[in-house]
Structure formats: C-alpha cells, structure tokens
Amino acid sequence: MLLALSSVCIFFVGHAQQFSGNATISALMTKKTVSAVFAFGDSILDTGNNNNLRTLSKCNFFPYGRNFVGGKATGRFGNGRVFSDMIAEGLGLKTLLPAYRDPALSNNDLPTGVCFASGGSGLDDRTAKIQGVIWVPDQVKDFQAVRTQYTVSAYTDLMVTWTDNLLKSLYAMGARKFAVLGTLPLGCLPGARNIVGNLLKICSVFANQEAATFNQKLSSNLNNLGRTLPGAKFVYVDMYNSLLNLINNPRASGFIDVADGCCCMPTSPIPCLDASRYVFWDYGHPSEKSYKTIVPKIIEEIKAKLA
Template identity: 70%
Template sequence: MNFSLLSTMLLAFALSSVCLFIAGHAQQVSGNATVSALFAFGDSILDTGNNNNLRTQSKCNFFPYGRDFTGGKATGRCGNGRIFSDIIAEGLSIKTLLPAYRDPNLSNNDLPTGVCFASVGSGLDERTAKLQGVVWVPDQVKDFNEYVTKLNGVVGSQEKSNAVLSNAVYLISAGNNDLAITFSTGRTRYTISAYADLLVTWTDNLIKSLYDMGARKFGVMGTLPLGCLPGARNVAGNYLKICSNLVNQGADLFNKKLSEKLNNLETTLPGAKFAYVDMYNPLLNLINNPQASGFIDVADGCCCMPTSPVPCLDAARYVFWDFAHPSEKSYQTIAPKIIEELKEKLA
C-alpha cells in the first residue's frame, strides 16, 4: 500500500482473483453440481500478489504482511495470513491458496485449478487504477483472455477449456477503492447516487465481458463498511475514532444498487447464475459486537498505522490487520455463511 497517501486515500483495496478447476478434477458443491475453478478479479481483498513486480507503492510484499502466513512470508497478500480469495477457494474445495496470475513462478499445473487477477488498489474507475499505477479491472480481463489461451494449451482442447470456464466461480470485489479514493477525494464531480450508478454499470460491463468468454457462475462482492475502516476512523480530527456514517451510507447505497442489478441479470444472460456477496453487514456485525467472536479492537489495525507503529502481538484479536484490510480471523469468521450461500445459489 502507498502509506504516504494514507491521509488522503483513507484506504486502498485490491480487487481481484478468479480460480479455475479442470473438469476432470471438479469438486462437488451441491447435489450434482460441480465447481471446476475459482477466478478472482478486483482489488486487495482478493489480490494474492499481482502487484509485486509493478512499479507502484500499492503492494503488500514486505514485513509485517504475511507474518502469520505459512513460513511467515510476505506474498503480496494485504493481510497477516491468507485472505478472502484463499478462504473461498478452500471453502469450495478447490485449494487452500489461490496463486496470482502475474507471479513469474506460476506453474502450468495451477492454471486449471484457478488463479487470481486482482490488483491491490484497483477499481472499476480507470482513474482509481491510474492514480496508483496498478492493474485496472478491464485490464485484468485482458489478463484473463491471455490466461484462456494458456489454458487451452495445458488441457489440450477447446472443449476441455470451455468446461473449466463454464463451471468455474468468478469472484469479483470492486468499488471499495473507487468510493474510498476517487470519490472521497473529489476526483469526480458526480453525486454519490450517480457515481454508484456508474460503478454498477461498469460492474455490469465486466460481468458481460466475462460471460462472453464463457463465465456462468458469478459471486459479486459488495463493499466493506468503508466508514468503519481504521483508515477512515483515524483521519485528522476524528479523535474518538468513530465510524463515518456519511461514508458508510455511500457504501451501503452502492451495495443496494449492485444487489438489485444482480437480481435482474439472470433474465438477460441465459444460463448465468449470480450470488451477491454481502461483506458490509457481516463485518459491521463484528465491529458492533466484537466480543462474541473473540475480538478486542475494532478501531485500529494490528499494524502499519500511526496508532500501531509496532505490530500487535495477536492479530486474531483485531478485526482489521491494517488501515483497510480485515485480519485473517475476520475473514474466517464471516466466510462460512458466505461459502454456503455461494454453493446454494451457484449450484
């Protein structure tokens, strides 16, 4: 992450990854339905390391990131351990780690079982990505198109490749950075309602682009409660570190518009299935009732903030790892219900 921009950005997210599973190794989801792979697109909630070799400060491949990851290695994931895309991949019985597509060490063996295209700090708005020099969401689709060509060579035929694509789950996390950076810092003159409509339109375009390439199962994530992120709570003058209701209202408005759009898409895209992934309310519940899940701090990140220059000893006690990203424990706490909903709606 670009910590020098913290006071003006509030937060930065990377959207991102989508995984695939070759049909011959497809995993049972519900009844006779199978998931061949998981693909993740979008921002840092899903990015597993695509920014590592980019000329950008929006990256997480340095200590203390990855402190609780296997081997204590900073992989480019914006968290203390595994992140949401990894946990969803495991929950769908695909694999425990979702590799980054731009990892120079990516193995061909990983291609049929899923990769991540997300990029820390990215968004649906081109200005969001350009500001930080990261991979804009439509450019992630270009990476996906390149991936499909490679997949054809690995699995040996277009028919097998199509089976992977059509039975994969496409996980999308976008809008966080657009609202928290581009909109909140005045880089657009739209009202919040008009900008939310524009973000939904861009999401619709993204989904249709993937649909035209063979995608059929979509898990589309809403934004986090952006006004309650530590970066938003700790802006100058907010000495009580209270949530910004105004920022949360904007995030909630976008989420409602997005959910409504997804409800209508199945009638316009034959054979497609959609699941709206609510990130806002589950995280807000952790923030409002932390003790129930064993958390003690909801206002500060465990690390990487002026309020926590030295990382905390136990990230599992914190809802947030840094100024914008949930801890691994938070993801693990909210994921089970989400995974069951994905299985039910995308079966």
C-alpha cells in the first residue's frame, strides 16, 4: 500500500515566459499574480497524458468522464474534472488544464500552463513501470519486495529525498513558486477498505500512519527548502486531512457513501446513478464533487502563501 506514496503531485505556478517546440520552460515569477500552472504527478492530476501511451493505465472510456462536459471520457481518472483542473480554475487561469501529450494541444495553451502528470507514475521507477490499473491491495504484494530493503521510516525518507531533488531541478530551471500535494489517507481508499476479510470496511490504520509519516516529512522538507532556496516559495497542500474530513463527516457535504466507489469495483460493477453522493469515484480516486468540496480552501491557501 505504501507504493502509492511514491507518487508525487506538484504544481509549479508562476509566469511562463518562453517555450520551445518541446516545451522547454524558461519561467519568471510575478510577485502577486499567478499566470501559469504546471502539474506533475500521477492519476490525481493526469488530464489525459496516458491516452496515447502504450499502457493499460488508461481511463478514456465509459463510465469515466460521465459527468464531464458532453459526457466525454478524456483520460481523467474520475467522473468529471479532476484536481488539477480545479486548481487552474481557482487561480483564474482556465477551467480545464490540458494534457501536454494531447495531440490537440496548441501553442496558445502553453503560456497559461499544462499538465505533465501521468496516471500510474511516481517517484520510484518501480511504480512508473507498473503498466496497468493496480487495485490497492495488489500494491501490497508489490511492496513486499521493497520492505525487505527498507523500513517504513527509511523508505519515506527516500521518497522525500526524491521529491527534494525534483523540486531543486525545477528551481534550477527558473521555477520559484511551488504547491506540493501530500498523499491521500491511503487506508481509507475503497480499494483498501474492500480487502477480502475486512467485512466492516474499516480504514487501515497502518496504511494511514504510513501516509501521515510521509506527509509530515514532506511538509518539514518544504519548510526547509523555503528557507534555503533564495526567492522560492513552497506551500504544502494537505490532501490527507482535507479528504479525511469528508470521509469522517460525509453528510455535512451531502455524501452518503465513503467506503465504496461509485464505479469500477466488485461492489459496484454497474456505475451508481449519482456520483455526487459518493466521496470516491472508483477504488482510489475521489469523485468530482469531492474535489469541488475541498478545493476552495486549498485555493485560498495557495494564493495566500504564494503571493
């Protein structure tokens, strides 16, 4: 389950000054406004980059995109728009963040930002090599080989180091403002709750502790980078508690189901009629309404800390 931690979701926000044909970026930051957003990460942010890759990690088919404009499956891992779209909209840029590998991408899309994220990718190359939709319990089997080499503490340290290196490389290319997402409460994802034998579908305390450990180390590292990299600003985006609040208090936001996905699981072979009543769309991805519920507060925090 900890393999899911090896994905990183990063927003580089600022002003994109120049682009080459291969989208090599030379970026300068404005002091008070955000004029571009670039997303790096996994399926939480992917807006369609996997569609034309030789991989089974795709979702450009029904019922994905059921609540998207026109009911079109675009390669977003959910029933509608995803987190990266809503961040771009919340920052006043555009309602949809286009995928960099979309053949229809135009040069006009680049100055305000694009999405580089790829579903199934991660900081660990072993994660990136997994080509298929992997149910969370199956990830435990893959992780068994890693636990023979690292303790949870050592592995989370390693992943923070990978993130640190990635951020520094972006900084060296001119990026100065970063929003970095922590991982979700992995033990409460429907895939984890529906492990055989978990009849009460309770959250995995162990998996949540692993996720919280990683998030704490990531947040501390970002604070350190903010002090050591001149002119750089970092904001840690707390996806863990933002989503956990919905899970623990679903009815306050109009949700009725937190343990199952609306779609694409053994518990829901036929998609539910109303995805807005579910915190999760499938085994591991929040529904569009979940994103819409947690994004406003996150947007305000990003604006305040990156101004």
